[in-house]
Every structure is written in C-alpha cells, then in structure tokens.
Amino acid sequence: xxxxxxxxxxxxxxxxxxxxxxxxxxxxxxxxxxxxxxxxxxxxxxxxxxxxxxxxxxxxxxxxxxxxxxxxxxxxxx
Numbered sequence: 001x002x003x004x005x006x007x008x009x010x011x012x013x014x015x016x017x018x019x020x021x022x023x024x025x026x027x028x029x030x031x032x033x034x035x036x037x038x039x040x041x042x043x044x045x046x047x048x049x050x051x052x053x054x055x056x057x058x059x060x061x062x063x064x065x066x067x068x069x070x071x072x073x074x075x076x077x078x
Contacts, residue, residue, distance in 0.1 A: 004028050020048070022073075038076035040069065048073060 008027050015021040020042045027035035040048040053066020 001028075001031050001033075004031050006030070018043070020045075024076075036077050038073055040073045 006029050008025060010023055010025045012023045013021045020040065022038060022040045025035075025037045025039075026033055040052075042048055042052060046052075048066070048070050050067075050070065052070050053063040
C-alpha cells in the first residue's frame with residue numbers, strides 16, 4: 001500500500017452464466033483502505049439481496065445455497 005494513491009477503485013468480475021457477477025469498490029485515503037464494498041449481481045443485473053434465489057421457492061436447496069452466498073457477500077466487505 002506504500003504506493004497507493006488516494007481514490008475510489010472499482011473492479012468487476014467476469015460474468016458467470018449461472019451465478020452473475022460482482023464488483024469490489026475500495027476507497028483509499030492516506031495509503032490505507034478506508035472503505036470496502038463487495039456487491040454481487042444475479043444474471044439479470046439485480047443486486048443479490050435477501051430474496052435472491054427465491055424464484056424457485058424458499059423450500060428448495062437452491063434458495064438455501066443462494067442465501068449462504070448473500071450472507072457471505074455481507075461478510076466480505078467487513
């Protein structure tokens with residue numbers, strides 16, 4: 001980080017045909033990361049939130065897997 005310039009940096013993953021894509025936004029100030037935000041998007045470009053994976057119903061394994069991903073996304077930024 002000794003050469004890091006102040007600013008906001010955004011990187012975007014490539015799009016997965018089944019899972020969508022994601023972005024990571026980092027804010028750097030005085031050679032330190034002062035903020036980090038990870039955002040996951042579904043295949044339609046919607047942010048993965050609490051309802052992600054519910055198209056097939058909340059009792060299905062896909063929904064449960066999707067919710068694990070949503071909770072993991074929250075933790076990445078921390």
